[in-house]
Amino acid sequence: SQTIHQWPATLVQPVGSPLSLECTVEGTSNPNLYWYRQAAGRGLQLLFYSVGIGQISSEVPQNLSASRPQDRQFILSSKKLLLSDSGFYLCAWSAPGTGASTEAFFGQGTRLTVV
């Protein structure tokens, strides 16, 4: 069966510090991978998605970047965090391909607080 792991669950970081959130998926190959942010009162915002190793699409210009060094590994990074980067970050995966219905499976999320 497929599983998705996301860590850490909670993170408190000072402004200006770097960030690295990691997400790994097991039990599937070549998944589509997503990073979403859920900010208070703003719902779920798609930040990045990836259809393959090294292929990253950015949805919103911001202080964050994403990388996919391996097929089932997706990393969200920042060189210098801003207060506005605080939020609940969710990693998700879905089956590859186009056209067919696809359920997205979510990790448990990382609560990031920038102080």
Added chain:
Amino acid sequence: GEDVEQSLFLSVREGDSSVINCTYTDSSSTYLYWYKQEPGAGLQLLTYIFSNMDMKQDQRLTVLLNKKDKHLSLRIADTQTGDSAIYFCADQFSGGYNKLIFGAGTRLAVHP
């Protein structure tokens, strides 16, 4: 670009029906989804509907799709306190790669 909109809050009495509404802009949507988020957790798929369907029923859940108006709704019959959560509507963007665009989520509060 593509967009999905939902009202942010809904309050219902236990035992009543809840109706959560969603509108989307993608004129070529293939699938539309409803996800549920419990407090402090990730999202879980509740149900989905293919764009050539008008209605789908799954136990207490009924999904209605008006493709002409690009309007999707989720009806929860006999709403219980355990249904209290945030409900997200999502559009499978037809531009490729099964990219999912989510609405802001509707917080459903069920009171006795």
